[in-house]
Structure formats: C-alpha cells, structure tokens
Amino acid sequence: MRFKALFLFAAILVSAGLLGLELKLLADGWTAAQSLDQDNKQQEIANNHLEGEIEGLRVSKARIEALYTRLSDTMIASRGTSSLHINSAPTAPLTGDGSSFEAAGIAGFTQAGLIVQPVRVPNGEMSIIYEAGTASLEFHRLVPLLAEQENADLFLYFDKVLLSRPPNIPPFSTEPTYLDTRLTIRMLTGK
Secondary structure, eight states: OHHHHHHHHHHHHHHHHHHHHHHHHHHHHHHHHHHHHHHHHHHHHHHHHHHHHHHHHHHHHHHHHHHHHHHHHHHSOOSSOOOOOOOOOOOOOBOTTSOBOOOHHHHHHHHTTOEEEEEOOOTTOSEEEEEEEEEEEEHHHHHHHHHHHHHHOTTEEEEEEEEEOOTTSOTTOSSOOEEEEEEEEEEEOOO
8 A cells, every 4th residue: 555655745746847847837938928029019010110111112203213214304404505595695584673573384394394485575575585495305205294293283375386406316316315405485474
C-alpha cells in the first residue's frame, strides 16, 4: 500500500509539473500573440498613413505634370532664330484705381510662356485686343493651351492664329519643332 501511495504521489507531482509547464507555455504563447497583434496594429496604422500620402501624390500628379510641362516649354530655347516680332504697344489698359488689368484668360497665356501685349482698340469697340506670340511651344502643347484658354473664358476669342515653322527646320524633322506662333486675342469687356 505504501508503494501505491508513493506511486500516486509521484503521478500527482508529474501531472502538476506537466500542467504547470503547459500553463507556462500557454502564457508565453498568449504574450507572443499579444505582441504580434500590437505590431500588426502599428503596421496597419503606418500602412494607412502611407496610403494617404500615396493618394495625395496621385491627386497632385496631374498638377505636377502640367507644371513640369509648362516649365520645360518655357525653359527650352527655340532651335534657331525666331521670325516672330511683336509690335511694341502701349502698356496694359489701366482700371479706375490705376492698377494694370489682365484678364484670367490672358494670364494663362503668359504663364504658358507667351509674350502678351495689348494693342490699340478702335473707337467704339467693347473689347480689349492683345497680340501674343512665342517661339518656344510645340504644336502638341500649343493646341491644348488654345483650347483650354478659349473654353475657360466665355469672353475670349481669337481673331487670328498664325503658326509657322522656323525656316532652319526642315519639313518632317524628327527633332522637336518649336513653332513661331502669333495670336490676336479679343476679350469682351463692359466699357
């Protein structure tokens, strides 16, 4: 009987040891799972932040590309002497407070790199007339600019658009061709 009691005591001791070891392993596993869950939450927050920044860059992409195109068009010098000559005209018309008046449609042309100058308006006309020109825009950049500016302002229209290839550029050239461009623009006003 003593042997049975000793065996029972040893079995209880081994069972308690195994149970304690199993509880310790479960506690360590639970702690590791909590640590991994916390790391996952931190990574999810970081991913959401990066996703927001990427979305912001996607939204800004069109504006950045347009600004780059505008800057590259105005920074690149034309490939030869320009035959474009814009007449020197009086300065911009003055408004009642003495500041110069420049319509939003005209501002778009100057931002694109065109030289814009007002010309004398015949008596009785209800418009302001500008001559504009450049020798640093290619056809595929000029046409969208003209369309965008005309569509953006109901009171702007073109009297004359003259495009010519510089004489030193051969026809069907594979090089970029910067056209000599001359425009006559009218802006309807309420004078």
